[in-house]
Amino acid sequence: MATAQASVSDVCLAARDASRVLATLDGATRNDALHAMAAALEDRAGEILEANHRDMEAAQAGGLGPALLDRLKVDEGRLLGIAADVRTVASLPDPVGETIEGKRLDNGLDVRRVRVPLGVVAVVYEARPNVTIDCSALCLKSGNAIVLRGSSTAAHSNAVLAQVAAAAVASTGVPEDAVSLVSGGDRDELRQLATQDGVVDLIIPRGGEGLKAALNEHATVPVMYAAAGNCHVYVDRTADLDDAVAITHNAKVHRPGVCNAAETLLVHSDVAADFLPRALAALRESGVEVRADGRARDCAGPLGDSLGDATDEDWATEYHALILAVKVVDSVNEAVTHVNRYGSGHSEAIVTGSMVSADAFTQGVDAACVYVNASTRFTDGGVFGMGAEIGNSTQKLHARGPIGVRELTSYKFVIQGCGQVRE
Amino acid sequence: MATAQASVSDVCLAARDASRVLATLDGATRNDALHAMAAALEDRAGEILEANHRDMEAAQAGGLGPALLDRLKVDEGRLLGIAADVRTVASLPDPVGETIEGKRLDNGLDVRRVRVPLGVVAVVYEARPNVTIDCSALCLKSGNAIVLRGSSTAAHSNAVLAQVAAAAVASTGVPEDAVSLVSGGDRDELRQLATQDGVVDLIIPRGGEGLKAALNEHATVPVMYAAAGNCHVYVDRTADLDDAVAITHNAKVHRPGVCNAAETLLVHSDVAADFLPRALAALRESGVEVRADGRARDCAGPLGDSLGDATDEDWATEYHALILAVKVVDSVNEAVTHVNRYGSGHSEAIVTGSMVSADAFTQGVDAACVYVNASTRFTDGGVFGMGAEIGNSTQKLHARGPIGVRELTSYKFVIQGCGQVRE
Numbered sequence: 001m002a003t004a005q006a007s008v009s010d011v012c013l014a015a016r017d018a019s020r021v022l023a024t025l026d027g028a029t030r031n032d033a034l035h036a037m038a039a040a041l042e043d044r045a046g047e048i049l050e051a052n053h054r055d056m057e058a059a060q061a062g063g064l065g066p067a068l069l070d071r072l073k074v075d076e077g078r079l080l081g082i083a084a085d086v087r088t089v090a091s092l093p094d095p096v097g098e099t100i101e102g103k104r105l106d107n108g109l110d111v112r113r114v115r116v117p118l119g120v121v122a123v124v125y126e127a128r129p130n131v132t133i134d135c136s137a138l139c140l141k142s143g144n145a146i147v148l149r150g151s152s153t154a155a156h157s158n159a160v161l162a163q164v165a166a167a168a169v170a171s172t173g174v175p176e177d178a179v180s181l182v183s184g185g186d187r188d189e190l191r192q193l194a195t196q197d198g199v200v201d202l203i204i205p206r207g208g209e210g211l212k213a214a215l216n217e218h219a220t221v222p223v224m225y226a227a228a229g230n231c232h233v234y235v236d237r238t239a240d241l242d243d244a245v246a247i248t249h250n251a252k253v254h255r256p257g258v259c260n261a262a263e264t265l266l267v268h269s270d271v272a273a274d275f276l277p278r279a280l281a282a283l284r285e286s287g288v289e290v291r292a293d294g295r296a297r298d299c300a301g302p303l304g305d306s307l308g309d310a311t312d313e314d315w316a317t318e319y320h321a322l323i324l325a326v327k328v329v330d331s332v333n334e335a336v337t338h339v340n341r342y343g344s345g346h347s348e349a350i351v352t353g354s355m356v357s358a359d360a361f362t363q364g365v366d367a368a369c370v371y372v373n374a375s376t377r378f379t380d381g382g383v384f385g386m387g388a389e390i391g392n393s394t395q396k397l398h399a400r401g402p403i404g405v406r407e408l409t410s411y412k413f414v415i416q417g418c419g420q421v422r423e
Numbered sequence: 424m425a426t427a428q429a430s431v432s433d434v435c436l437a438a439r440d441a442s443r444v445l446a447t448l449d450g451a452t453r454n455d456a457l458h459a460m461a462a463a464l465e466d467r468a469g470e471i472l473e474a475n476h477r478d479m480e481a482a483q484a485g486g487l488g489p490a491l492l493d494r495l496k497v498d499e500g501r502l503l504g505i506a507a508d509v510r511t512v513a514s515l516p517d518p519v520g521e522t523i524e525g526k527r528l529d530n531g532l533d534v535r536r537v538r539v540p541l542g543v544v545a546v547v548y549e550a551r552p553n554v555t556i557d558c559s560a561l562c563l564k565s566g567n568a569i570v571l572r573g574s575s576t577a578a579h580s581n582a583v584l585a586q587v588a589a590a591a592v593a594s595t596g597v598p599e600d601a602v603s604l605v606s607g608g609d610r611d612e613l614r615q616l617a618t619q620d621g622v623v624d625l626i627i628p629r630g631g632e633g634l635k636a637a638l639n640e641h642a643t644v645p646v647m648y649a650a651a652g653n654c655h656v657y658v659d660r661t662a663d664l665d666d667a668v669a670i671t672h673n674a675k676v677h678r679p680g681v682c683n684a685a686e687t688l689l690v691h692s693d694v695a696a697d698f699l700p701r702a703l704a705a706l707r708e709s710g711v712e713v714r715a716d717g718r719a720r721d722c723a724g725p726l727g728d729s730l731g732d733a734t735d736e737d738w739a740t741e742y743h744a745l746i747l748a749v750k751v752v753d754s755v756n757e758a759v760t761h762v763n764r765y766g767s768g769h770s771e772a773i774v775t776g777s778m779v780s781a782d783a784f785t786q787g788v789d790a791a792c793v794y795v796n797a798s799t800r801f802t803d804g805g806v807f808g809m810g811a812e813i814g815n816s817t818q819k820l821h822a823r824g825p826i827g828v829r830e831l832t833s834y835k836f837v838i839q840g841c842g843q844v845r846e
Contacts, residue, residue, distance in 0.1 A: 020763060024786045103808055109797055111807055118819050119789065197639075201819050216620075216643050222820045243842035250844035340443060362837050363447045366542065374532055374840025383845075384534055384836070385526055396541050396624050396833035397645045398821040410819035413807070414785050417797025419666035421673035422806075 008192040011180050012120060012147055012199045018175035019119045019145035025174065027094030030140055033169040033178075034090035037137065040168035041083040041161075048079060048164065051156040052129060059127075059153055072127045072154055082133050085388065089137040092387040095406040096143045110416040115409045117143030119201040122193050123390075124149045124215070126207040129157035135204075136165050136179050138390050142408035147200065148181045149193060155183065194219035201410075204390060204403075224399060226391030227368075229259030229346035230318045231376045234335040234361065235279075236352035237270040243373060244351040245279050250375040251349065253286045257320050259392060260347045260369075260379040264315060264325040266335045267296065272328045277301035280326075288322045295328035315342040332357045336364035343367060345394040347376040368394055368401040431615040434603050435543060435570055435622045441598035442542045442568040448597065450517030453563055456592040456601075457513035460560065463591035464506040464584075471502060471587065474579040475552060482550075482576055495550045495577055505556050508811065512560040515810040518829040519566045533839040538832045540566030542624040545616050546813075547572045547638070549630040552580035558627075559588050559602050561813050565831035570623065571604045572616060578606065617642035624833075627813060627826075647822060649814030650791075652682030652769035653741045654799045657758040657784065658702075659775035660693040666796060667774040668702050673798040674772065676709045680743050682815060683770045683792075683802040687738060687748040689758045690719065695751045700724035703749075711745045718751035738765040755780045759787035766790060768817040770799040791817055791824040 006014075022030070041048065052074040059072055074082075095115060102112040121144045123135040132148055139146035150158040162181035170176035182189055191214075194203055200221045205211045215223050233251050235244040251262035267275055272295070280290055280303045291308040292300065300307060307326075314325040315338070329335050332350070339348050349371035350361040362370045369379045381389025381402030389402040399407035429437075445453070464471065475497040482495055497505075518538060525535040544567045546558040555571055562569035573581040585604035593599035605612055614637075617626055623644045628634045638646050656674050658667040674685035690698055699722045703713055707726065714731040715723065723730060730749075737748040738761070752758045755773070762771050772794035773784040785793045792802045804812025804825030812825040822830035 020787065020789065023789070024783070105806070105808065109801060220639050222645075222818070224820075240842065246842060246844050254845055358839075360447070364443065366443065366446070367835065369836040369838060371838045372840060374838055374843040375845050377845035378532060378838065378843070379836075383528070385528065395645070397647075400833055401836050410823055412790065413792040413802075413824050415792060415794045415797055415801065416781075417795060419663065419669060420797040420801070421669050422677055422798050422800035 008182050008189055009196065011182055012193070012196045014177040015120045015145040015147050015180055016199050018177035019117065021175045022143050022145060022178055023117050023119075025143070027096065029172065029174065030094075030143060031090045032172045033140055033174040034086055034137055036168040036172045037133070037140075037165050038083040038086040038090070040164045041079060041086070041133065044164050045076060045079055048157070048160050049074065049076065051160040054156045055154050064153070068127060072129065072157075074129050074157060078130065082130050085134060086137045089141050089388055089405070092141060092405055095141070095409050100411055107420050108418065109420055112414045112416075113411050114414050115406070116412050118408060118410050120145045120147060120199060121408060122147040122149065122200050122203045124190060124193070124203060124205045124207065124211060125151070126211070127151040127153040129154045129161055131206060132158050132161040132181075133165060134388070135390060136162070138388060138405055138408060140169065140174070140178060142405040144408055145178045146180070147193065148179070149189065150181070190214060191218045194221060194223070197221055206391060224391070224393055224403065225395060226403075227259060227346055227394035228318055228344050229261070230264070230316065230342060230344040231260060231262045231347045232264045232266055232339050232343060233262045233349045233351065233376065234266040234329075234332070234339070235268060235271065235275055236332055236350055236354060236357045237268040238353035238357065239271065239275070239351040240353060241271065241275050241278065244275060245282055247349060247351055247373070247375050248279050249282050249286065251377055252283065252288055252324050253322065254375070254377050256322050259318075260376050262324065262349070262376055263317065263319055264327065264342070266327050266329050266338060269295065269328050269330050272296065272299035276326070277303065280307075283324060286322070288324050290324050290326055292326040293328065296326040299328065318344070332360045333364070336361060339365050339367070346392065347371065347379040349374065349376050368392070431605050431612055432619065434605055435616070435619045437600040438543045438568040438570050438603055439622050441600035442540065444598045445566050445568060445601055446540050446542075448566070450519065452595065452597065453517075453566060454513045455595045456563055456597040457509055457560055459591040459595045460556070460563075460588050461506040461509040461513075463587045464502060464509070464556065467587050468499060468502055471497060471580070471583050472499065474583040477579045478577050487576070491550060495552065495580075497552050497580060501553065505553050508557060509560045512564050512811055512828070515564060515828055518564070518832050523834055530843050531841065532843055535837045535839075536834050537837050538829070539835050541831060541833050543568045543570060543622060544831060545570040545572065545623050545626045547613060547616070547626060547628045547630065547634060548574070549634070550574040550576040552577045552584055554629060555581050555584040555604075556588060557811070558813060559585070561811060561828055561831060563592065563597070563601060565828040567831055568601045569603070570616065571602070572612065573604070613637060614641045617644060617646070620644055629814060647814070647816055647826065648818060650682060650769055650817035651741055651767050652684070653687070653739065653765060653767040654683060654685045654770045654772075655687045655689055655762050655766060656685045656772045656774065656799065657689040657752075657755070657762070658691060658694065658698055659755055659773055659777060659780045660691040661776035661780065662694065662698070662774040663776060664694065664698050664701065667698060668705055670772060670774055670796070670798050671702050672705050672709065674800055675706065675711055675747050676745065677798070677800050679745050682741075683799050685747065685772070685799055686740065686742050687750065687765070689750050689752050689761060692718065692751050692753050695719065695722035699749070700726065703730075706747060709745070711747050713747050713749055715749040716751065719749040722751065741767070755783045756787070759784060762788050762790070769815070770794065770802040772797065772799050791815070
């Protein structure tokens, strides 16, 4: 593994050399490396926990809050979980080498589009040491070299974890530089990493909006942003109202802090007076604060007076909390327009009995995942059968929705001839 | 069509509104619009040729060279050709709405990955008015709204062509703002266009390196770069030397000014003395200037003394001319290393009788198109059966190789349930 003393440029060039070897290795060899990585995490648990202990002490002394301390912490149970996840990644189908499509041209040339690794993937993340291993495993599975840049808060943990991973893969004949770490201390380092044109093939930020903004300003290499989610449930006039209550409740309450939770409920005016009193009672029972527009309050029955006022700011807000904005609309088209105006393109649901409304919503809504009669909470690479995911994209280029190992690949055309020249 | 008087931001927002309607239209409606566009080009030929005449007069007065004048010129024959190309695009299979993959989860959810338009595609180009129509047709076929920014040199031609196209599509019920033009006069306009985050989904530059550099510096929306090509032919020790001579000659001589022409010939040392005298004689007959390394000169026979010296700069140069650099290597791996060091990731060929060498080359070379026993000249969306192409990508994200109508699409997940919630 290239060390933190090397320049960012040197680390990335070494990663590129490693990526070119990785591209020629078969899936069994890459899986051997993953199993070696999992075993090394268990065998070298002592070193890892000790390094994490040092980070934890410094973070406590520095006054880090309990939520962030919990993210930073690695104990034996968590470490075994991380190792188990690496073995799960190893068990996924090999995404590399698949012929995506092939055809024989009239001149006899066989043209095949073949899935290949991207090359060098950089992952920039905050103080969660498990990301070091999770992302290394996904990149190795997909034949990519990874350059990690973690937070200085987790510097000791990340240094040991990356070194353990690199040594393990090297023990199986995979280049050690398949996994490298840059130190994470220096802000200029991020800019250097983000401008390694022709060397780093993709940067994935896993962190807050500040990190994304910094990359959007400086990056000249491609970036894939893990997404915010301002998600909606729309209850159509033909909805089964039992389903609608259950889906609304699940989308809001099941795990309110995640990006596929619902933030706004849209209700067709024809069913608002039937639906809203039931839905709001169920939400209130789970402690949800509701902010409604005037028409929704009028249809809310006895609960109407207790609701907050929804403003334009509410429509645009991802609460990450037990708060739900509610609005009455007069058509599926009005719902689509609202979703496209305020949504973040993540996960959107319609509850309806009408095929016409379902088609209008799925075709009209511009989002990564569009649900008919199901909760938005299902958006997840694991749930979708893609194996583990490295994030969720709301971009439209390359990968949209869950980013699994296959989304960490590119393709090349391989053309087999027998002497053909162009006339 | 939004006019040039509107701000770039307003033009792009109107294009986004149009794109949302386009996303809901079926393929037949989009084809009707394409046929209307082709007919309008013929019906309104007078206006178009007159506008082009004004651009030509100004360009001649301004001292534009003959090659650029030829690119700027639209005559009746060319206009009929452009209209015919629009009809060809209409005849391609519809790339939108295809289910790329689908599965039923254990909980009964049907998860389908469905191909959808990108949304708003901006194309920035130089003084070739035909690009206005070619790109509009490809975007319309793939369900995208297009925002065009041409060169001020072609301002009159582009304004009329875009207006003809927008009016024609509007006559078939497709939103007029599906095709818009920003004026092309102002450098700051390019920066505005390249920073329409969340509105413009993709920018494609079709022009020189200066344009690409400007976009790489300023763009915060995704850019897909049409590529330079520093392409190689490698003649392995097991090559059929007749094929090798024909492929080398074709790759260099057939059309030396294009990006899939070969710039460097690599020859295995075991066959260099047999192969090079024959290949160099054929190249000389076609007027090719050869720049060789010392070992190649030693193997070149009687022509050796007449060859130029190849330097490191030659290995890195895309000549776009009848010049070929020649180097002797000792293995397929040395060839792969040279190609990955100096190549631009476009099109690379090996001539070989060995499956081991073919695999080492196709897996080891990091390029969009890798050929075994065929000329690099075949890299082309039309040749590959993809229909027309908007360019050729050497990027690895989203699209690599020819960019056809399918590469101008994204996908969304459409999930059909019957009331499922996440446990």
